[in-house]
Amino acid sequence: MAEVGSAGELESVRVTRILRDDIVLGRRAPGSRLIERDIATELNVSRLPVREAIRTLVGEGVVVARPRTWAVVREFTQNDIQDFGEVREAIETLLFVFAAQRHTPEGIARLRATYQRELAAAQAHDVEAARIAASEFHEIAAGLAGNEMLGELIGVFVTRLQWLFGQHDDLLAMAEEHRILLEAVESRDVDTLRVLVPRHLASGQAAAERRLRDREASA
Amino acid sequence: MAEVGSAGELESVRVTRILRDDIVLGRRAPGSRLIERDIATELNVSRLPVREAIRTLVGEGVVVARPRTWAVVREFTQNDIQDFGEVREAIETLLFVFAAQRHTPEGIARLRATYQRELAAAQAHDVEAARIAASEFHEIAAGLAGNEMLGELIGVFVTRLQWLFGQHDDLLAMAEEHRILLEAVESRDVDTLRVLVPRHLASGQAAAERRLRDREASA
């Protein structure tokens, strides 16, 4: 019918992806209502896939739903972002430290290739490609860490991550930071990573806080 | 109708709780099938609440569901338990360090009261009460940490935590460990906590691995 996405894809998955993109890309504002019937009509599906999608997004922490009323896109406070940053620092440090301790030559090669794609995209000012490569960089690093539970945990948090910290102003600076991370992982330099990762995150953190302040000021 | 649980409780929540307890308490074995229709009939509800419950439990990581087939209770491997332990160590260290840095006198009083309840229950060999108090101990500590995102993260993991590490053999030893944690938190002794928490977790870890090995041997 619509013939979008991979063959045999479940409707609920498709709807989830659409709504998630709407939220992450800002097409649905924080606080805006998610009304099952309307969305169902809009996307030409029944309420069922929409319900599942909303539940999934609640699980991913970007939607809040109270019983028997509409769900809304989550509104984050300055405090939430700070809390999130603290947690993220711990998780990502763990991630890169494990990656440094356990990586294989083959894995490093893939990580480096992805970094180079990111760098090229950043130099060409291709925002979308750079964003995808950067996100892949983290995915590969998660693989190198060789800890599936850690992967699951990151999976739970990745949507709000992309939402809150998705848009990084300075693509080249970000690529450069990834180069430094890459080299530390390759040389298994755990001590350096323990100071590097928090510093890497701090820049995106500041940008997210700034964006939120701007939004609050204009409200 | 059934008039169980709190008033106005959603069916899906009730079903989720029932299934979760079945799994955590071992009434449903790892690998056993969760068939929507059967469970719906069994609990006298329609398929919808059951579907939602299963999705929730998938989110909590204790059920695996592939499209268009039954879901099954998750089977954990030795490797999963080890991975989980690594992640848990990082999270709980973060939790107790934050609690040490940010606790209030009032919060410490509640933590101490809960510890004393746990100790009393352990001395009386009341397994159920000790288990509940121990779990409350962690909940209160999470509150003291003053980081809602960390709370959410723990919420995602708490079910498999209770499932895999729920039964601790030596109640008195566990209470004693909680006493040491409590005192370190109270005196804001962060350095001690950084070595204490991993040690605290190691004992439960070993017990879980032993249990799994036994189960595998008898299969």
Added chain:
DNA sequence: ATGCAGTCGTTGGGATACCAAACTTGTCCA
């Protein structure tokens, strides 16, 4: 015995219609 292909029953994903409970909202009145 073993491997394999086709068949058939089972099961989840989804659509539709309907209802009750409860949450919002707007209005009216003190």
Added chain:
DNA sequence: TGGACAAGTTTGGTATCCCAACGACTGCAT
């Protein structure tokens, strides 16, 4: 101004029906 009340929305749940996909079984050939 503030609160109680009424009306309209919206979700949660039930009941059916259908279909595609999956799994299990059967029987055949080797």
